[in-house]
Amino acid sequence: MSPDKRDSSVKSFEVTRCQWLNTADQEYVEYHDKEWGKPIMNDDRLYEALMLECFQAGLSWKCILRKRAAFRLAFDNWEASTVATYNADKINSLMENPDIIRHRGKIVAAIINARIFLDIQREYGSFEAYICKFTGHVIIRDHQNTPSSAARNISKHLKKLGMKFTGPSTIHSFLQATGFINAHDPCCFLYSQC
Numbered sequence: 001m002s003p004d005k006r007d008s009s010v011k012s013f014e015v016t017r018c019q020w021l022n023t024a025d026q027e028y029v030e031y032h033d034k035e036w037g038k039p040i041m042n043d044d045r046l047y048e049a050l051m052l053e054c055f056q057a058g059l060s061w062k063c064i065l066r067k068r069a070a071f072r073l074a075f076d077n078w079e080a081s082t083v084a085t086y087n088a089d090k091i092n093s094l095m096e097n098p099d100i101i102r103h104r105g106k107i108v109a110a111i112i113n114a115r116i117f118l119d120i121q122r123e124y125g126s127f128e129a130y131i132c133k134f135t136g137h138v139i140i141r142d143h144q145n146t147p148s149s150a151a152r153n154i155s156k157h158l159k160k161l162g163m164k165f166t167g168p169s170t171i172h173s174f175l176q177a178t179g180f181i182n183a184h185d186p187c188c189f190l191y192s193q194c
Contacts, residue, residue: 018143018185031065037190039139039179043127046178047117048078051110053174054165055101063101070099075110080121083114109164116161131180140181147172148181 017023021032040046052071056064064071074097076082086094094100094107117127124130134150134157142148147155147168154175155168176183184191 015189016187017190018188020185025062027065028062033190036177037179037182037184041128043117043121044077044079046127046131047080047083047114048072049178050117050166050174051075051078051113053170053177054109054113055103055106056173057106057165057167057170059101067100070097074100080114080117083111084118086111086114106165113163113166116158116163119161131175135175135180139179140175142181143183143185145172148175150180151175 017029017032022028040049048071052064052068055071072078074094091104091107091111095102095104120127120130124133131154134154140148140150151172152168155166155171158166158171172181175181182191
């Protein structure tokens, strides 16, 4: 058979993904396949993930995903120790940045949350260790959209510490995105890999 002839008996391989995923959006598919639900152990990346979830409150994740690079640039690569030092001039500068979500309350929350995040690191050794205190150091398998008990407990504790925009739904989404909860649908090709 000549190399340009195709074997018609070979069928294309179709991957099954989570049912919520809009497979027509390639950026979203790539995020699902390569990032969502993969365990993150680096505290800077955990701070970024948490803050992006806070900014997402009331908006679509697609909106945040498209602005993620601009957020990284505007917020000094989400280094909590740097964000914790932001002052009124920096807040005003961020409010003038058209490439990010310009919500003063969420910008101020990112600064307050950075300070509390650093306090948590000092007390627990890392933010990851703090989260694991609530998850029992295991990946929770839960593909429901309602906040898990771990998410509710973390949210309650973070609010007590003074963190903003960290309600149970936000924390549940954060835990899903960062791999503390395996929320892939059981039929998804990634379910058994996380």
